[in-house]
Amino acid sequence: MSQSYDVIVVGAGVVGSSTAYNLVQHGAGKVLLLEQFSSLHTRGSSHGGSRITRRAYNKPFYVHMMDEAYRMWDQIEREGKTKLYTNTGILVFGPRTSPDLKKTIASLHINEVEHEVLTAEEAMLRYPHQLDLPFDHKCVFERDGGTLLATKAVSVIQRLFTEGGGELLDGHRVKEIAPGPIVRVTTNNGDFTTRRLVVTAGPWAPTIMAQLGVKLPFKFSIRRAEVFYWRVEHPELYSADTFPSVILYDDTHHPFYAMPICEYPGLVKICPYATVCVDPDSRDEQISPRVEDIQPYVAKYFKGVSTTPSIYEACIITKTPDEHPIIDRHPGHSNIVFGAGFSGHGFKLSPVMGKLLCELAMDLPPSHDLTPFRLDRFNKHSSKL
């Protein structure tokens, strides 16, 4: 006989884990979180040492969501008795003409987020031994920006979920979902039933949603993200106390980001945003890392950094065409909700995204406007199959 639940969440990445944590906090009843691989695996999007967190977004709605995300991260740290956030500050820079940089500065200004606009010269005075910026570049520094410990955060959120009474089953791959007032979920390890279902399957979302008759937008892309760590001559110049998190905007859109030394002693993280499209089930097959995409930037902008990476790791970024996630209800089954396509913002915003998915699943009024995240914004290309 199958076990029955009030809510089942499919996918225990950072978004599914945050959703499950919010559900137990909101008294959703018996909640089950299902994960296909072993817990804290490295096959999806949420693993690794660190992620950037910032308010420096060119969309005002993210700035508002980040206010709440910072409060929620603080609560997760306190409840979980684990430090996850380090305030490094974040320096966003690019050519003076960069539209993304202009919009970011405007958004910080309109939303009264503390920031400083710096010329390239001023930024280099601040980081004389680390940065080499062309004089036609401009920067904005956001003091509150920083880093979050990624795998550690997922583990703390999952612990708070299970301590709150939730059940996490890893090694359970969902193979079939039969919708209805009671949803039947079939896995490789047994069947379950539930009154409400949340799908947070990351790069596997198109497969699961297609089974449920929902087509995600044309150009919903699943890309291998390459993470490189580079040896520095003087580690003390690239520590969280001496070097900020960094994002470069240029005309090719987010060519790279950098973070102070965190996970590996003496190695700074400098990475391109995302590269080639992949099938998540064969992410690492027959593909060699594209170091040449990032090497010129490392040599051009950073001082005292080796131009050959010491460590390479792979991850997956799942992008929608407008790079905003989809948070919505199944068009034909109101007790099924889903979140997908969290692009490069999913980690820092995950507590809020989890809260929104929890509210949607429990038919509660949403804490933020969901209009920018609806599936039907892509209405030309997304539809019921």
Ligand SMILES: Cc1cc2nc3c(=O)[nH]c(=O)nc-3n(C[C@H](O)[C@H](O)[C@H](O)COP(=O)(O)OP(=O)(O)OC[C@H]3O[C@@H](n4cnc5c(N)ncnc54)[C@H](O)[C@@H]3O)c2cc1C
């Ligand atoms: C290299 C890299 C750098 C990034 N940098 C930042 C950053 O600086 N700041 C930021 O905010 N964000 C960043 N992101 C983005 C952020 O990490 C992602 O948006 C976020 O982790 C997405 O989480 P998710 O839960 O949607 O997906 P995932 O973590 O992939 O979780 C989905 C889970 O669902 C499970 N699953 C799928 N199908 C099934 C099934 N059939 N049955 C059971 N389980 C299933 C998968 O195994 C997986 O564990 C970065 C991402 C990468 C890869």
